[in-house]
Amino acid sequence: MCTTCGCAAGEVKIDGDDPHHGHEHVHADGTRHSHDHGHDGDHGHDHAHPHTHDSGHRYAPVHSNASPAHSHAPGIGTKRMVQIEQDILAKNNAYAQQNRQRLAERGIFTLNLVSSPGSGKTTLLCKTIDMLNGKASVAVIEGDQQTDQDAERIRATGAKAVQINTGKGCHLDAHMVGHAMGKLELPEDSLLMIENVGNLVCPAAFDLGEVHKVVILSVTEGEDKPIKYPDMFRAATLMLLNKCDLLPYLSFKVDAAIEFARRVNPGIEVIQLSATTGQGMEQWLDWIARGAQRSAQQKAPPALVSAVR
Amino acid sequence: MHEMSLAEGVLQLIEDAAREQKFGKVTTVWLEIGQLSGVEVEAMKFCFDAVMRDSIADGATLEIVATPGTGWCMQCSMSVPMSEVFGECPQCGSHQMQVTGGTEMRVKELEVA
Numbered sequence: 001m002c003t004t005c006g007c008a009a010g011e012v013k014i015d016g017d018d019p020h021h022g023h024e025h026v027h028a029d030g031t032r033h034s035h036d037h038g039h040d041g042d043h044g045h046d047h048a049h050p051h052t053h054d055s056g057h058r059y060a061p062v063h064s065n066a067s068p069a070h071s072h073a074p075g076i077g078t079k080r081m082v083q084i085e086q087d088i089l090a091k092n093n094a095y096a097q098q099n100r101q102r103l104a105e106r107g108i109f110t111l112n113l114v115s116s117p118g119s120g121k122t123t124l125l126c127k128t129i130d131m132l133n134g135k136a137s138v139a140v141i142e143g144d145q146q147t148d149q150d151a152e153r154i155r156a157t158g159a160k161a162v163q164i165n166t167g168k169g170c171h172l173d174a175h176m177v178g179h180a181m182g183k184l185e186l187p188e189d190s191l192l193m194i195e196n197v198g199n200l201v202c203p204a205a206f207d208l209g210e211v212h213k214v215v216i217l218s219v220t221e222g223e224d225k226p227i228k229y230p231d232m233f234r235a236a237t238l239m240l241l242n243k244c245d246l247l248p249y250l251s252f253k254v255d256a257a258i259e260f261a262r263r264v265n266p267g268i269e270v271i272q273l274s275a276t277t278g279q280g281m282e283q284w285l286d287w288i289a290r291g292a293q294r295s296a297q298q299k300a301p302p303a304l305v306s307a308v309r
Numbered sequence: 310m311h312e313m314s315l316a317e318g319v320l321q322l323i324e325d326a327a328r329e330q331k332f333g334k335v336t337t338v339w340l341e342i343g344q345l346s347g348v349e350v351e352a353m354k355f356c357f358d359a360v361m362r363d364s365i366a367d368g369a370t371l372e373i374v375a376t377p378g379t380g381w382c383m384q385c386s387m388s389v390p391m392s393e394v395f396g397e398c399p400q401c402g403s404h405q406m407q408v409t410g411g412t413e414m415r416v417k418e419l420e421v422a
Binding site: 090 | 419
């Protein structure tokens with residue numbers, strides 16, 4: 001059911017469990033059979049079981065694996081137009097909105113960290129948690145195609161972490177994140193960091209319900225990444241230039257990188273840092289602290305949150 | 310950019326509509342794709358055919374309605390056409406631009422039987 005590229009049911013794992021809902025068969029006459037396999041998130045899903053065949057048995061079933069009892073003879077109807085006018089990502093956006101509301105009600109400041117593979121996201125997260133040193137409660141949702149190595153690294157810092165394995169999927173979607181949030185029991189006024197799958201393309205389009213996307217560009221990459229992958233830099237509020245301790249050994253031009261980023265996103269904020277040496281980390285922690293304070297202060301009752309969104 | 314997952318999203322919307330409005334076959338799908346949406350139309354056509362196979366939209370014709378990119382130039386304080394998300398203002402050459410239109414990725418309508 002997830003809108004992940006090429007991702008068949010059963011490939012997505014959250015801490016090793018399959019979050020999928022089992023099967024859903026949609027018949028041409030509008031009949032829907034769904035079989036709930038249970039799950040631990042608390043966001044709602046439609047598991048209605050309507051079984052009226054009121055439109056007659058004129059059409060072939062949608063699913064080729066539908067039982068023979070539901071095989072309807074194909075027929076020819078009159079052609080007509082149906083207005084849809086819906087965003088292709090509407091389903092993901094609806095899940096994202098549910099996540100955003102759950103998080104806003106509890107004053108949880110949520111960041112979606114995006115970058116290419118190897119930019120140092122996990123090292124940055126570990127250093128951030130270390131430096132927060134218990135001053136704020138932090139939980140992490142880790143996204144990778146395979147393995148729970150990153151979640152293990154986060155857990156070693158003492159923070160709670162849930163690993164989502166997307167299988168063949170190239171990004172996290174809001175549905176997976178909703179399930180992962182259910183596993184974390186996030187305290188009020190805490191910080192949730194979502195480390196997306198390393199990919200500068202697809203995660204840009206998938207809202208997870210975060211307050212901000214933070215894009216990490218390491219100085220061992222090209223300074224023209226912002227114009228090569230403009231969607232991601234346009235979607236982000238903050239760009240972290242990581243591995244700045246290596247600048248003396250590289251030809252990376254910091255000013256050019258910032259200029260390129262502002263060309264695609266004039267309002268993007270920039271912090272230069274190194275998760276290894278700790279330079280610039282205080283500025284990043286201040287940025288988090290300001291955001292966390294806003295989320296805690298703006299904690300809104302459910303009705304108000306839905307009204308303003 | 311990730312046309313396969315977008316095509317999956319299109320199929321979900323079609324199947325939802327089929328349930329609500331009770332139709333059994335889709336013959337044409339109109340998608341509105343903005344010039345600045347990052348969607349490659351050729352890739353979308355390829356993925357569309359692959360994803361619709363064995364669904365109620367198997368073999369359906371895909372029609373793309375392209376919408377032009379527009380942006381707000383902060384220097385000129387006016388709306389101008391944009392061809393790339395990091396494009397420059399055709400009036401003053403500035404990159405101080407905010408995209409205001411052309412990022413749509415919508416299913417507009419269907420011809421159904």
